Amino acid sequence: MITPWEVSGEVDYDRLIQEFGIEPFKPLLDQIDNPMHLMKRGIIFGHRDYHRIVEAMRNGDKFAVMSGFMPSGLPHFGHKMTMDEIVWHNRMGGMAFVGIADMEAHAVRRLSWKKTREIGMEYIKAIIALGLDENSVIYFQSANERVKNLAFELAEEVNWSELKAIYGFDGETTLAKMFVTSVQAGDILLPQLAFYGGPKPTVVPVGADQDPHIRLTRDLAARVSIFAFERLDNGVRIRSRKGREYLERLKDLDFEMKFYEEHVDVFAPPDEVESRVRELEVSIGGYAFVPPSSTYHRFITGLQGGKMSSSKPESFISLLDPPEVAGEKVKRALTGGRATAEEQRRLGGQPEKCVIFELYTIHLLDDRELEEVEGDCREGRLLCGKCKKMAVERVESFLRELQERMDEVEGRLDMYNIIS
Structure with missing residues (x-):
């Protein structure tokens, strides 16, 4: 659902x-x-x-x-x-x-x-x-x-x-x-x-x-909006949702056009036609959206699986979590590791099933780092314990820096156009 x-x-x-x-x-x-x-x-x-x-x-x-x-x-x-x-x-x-x-x-x-x-x-x-x-x-x-x-x-x-x-x-x-x-x-x-x-x-x-x-x-x-557009091979077909009289207003535009009972065909570059007609609509009080x-x-996965959701505190890392609290949540997160370290070294990990790797992909690593972590995981060179430790460090460091900036922002909110 x-x-x-x-x-x-x-x-x-x-x-x-x-x-x-x-x-x-x-x-x-x-x-x-x-x-x-x-x-x-x-x-x-x-x-x-x-x-x-x-x-x-x-x-x-x-x-x-x-x-x-x-x-x-x-x-x-x-x-x-x-x-x-x-x-x-x-x-x-x-x-x-x-x-x-x-x-x-x-x-x-x-x-x-x-x-x-x-x-x-x-x-x-x-x-x-x-x-x-x-x-x-x-x-x-x-x-x-x-x-x-x-x-x-x-x-x-x-x-x-x-x-x-x-x-x-x-x-x-x-x-x-x-x-x-x-x-x-x-x-x-x-x-x-x-x-x-x-x-x-x-x-x-x-x-x-x-x-x-x-x-x-x-x-x-x-x-x-007053006017509706339909792209043609050589122009645009324009209809009016508000009555024939609005189509007559198109005569003010300097385009080659042909008038019919229910629409007007305009023969000119489509983007230019639509832009000019929208300007006309706004000038006569329309929205022209x-x-x-x-x-x-994609939905980010919750720490224990499923969708990360504000209504499920155990599923997410809040941007306001104390860094050490967030670190503990990361330690408990699901991974794509095998049943044993020996098996993982032999078969490799499954980063596509790992919440930690998803955090890396969406938030924490640049392209080079991500490629390196994925390769080491799949080849069994990187075990979940070491990987989680790195994730804990990255999450805690990110939150410390973000929260410092949020504290600084609070002192200059009046510089922003906030309607409250």
């Missing part, structure tokens, strides 16, 4: 790609200059429309990166993965938006507003300490009037039957939990409001459990 609020059982990523139309990420790698390690190592396994972001990075065009965190528990290494993706896109030129989903935590987990704020600030300090720049937009959902107003507008386009089909809601689902889905859509589309510079490609790095929000938001982005792009990363 995979929903935005619950993940259980074995996750079949190939099945997710096939059933929900997620595209494999690997074919894009050669098009990205200096891709981040999560891309190269297959941790980011899929995407929707990420080519828009690749083109924006390559051409130096404006784009945004947006994701959020539900403050239902302390930030941990699973959250760090998303934080690293946001920071990487931010460094590649994207304007960063970070939402603290306190409305979701309040509605779904029944946490008090005071508690969601207290926990939410820890997420904020952590992502800033990891390198988020000062021009980023950081906010709590409950304090962001633009998000809530947009959510209300988007909610007009969704009915109960659709929410039931997407999320599996039933007669026991509260209205607040249902409304949170439109708030999430408001989060995702926030970077494209006129206040933040208007329509632009926006990537949302998430785990596969959040794909229902992406699918709904992509549909809503189209429903609330670009369908949001997304990347999907």
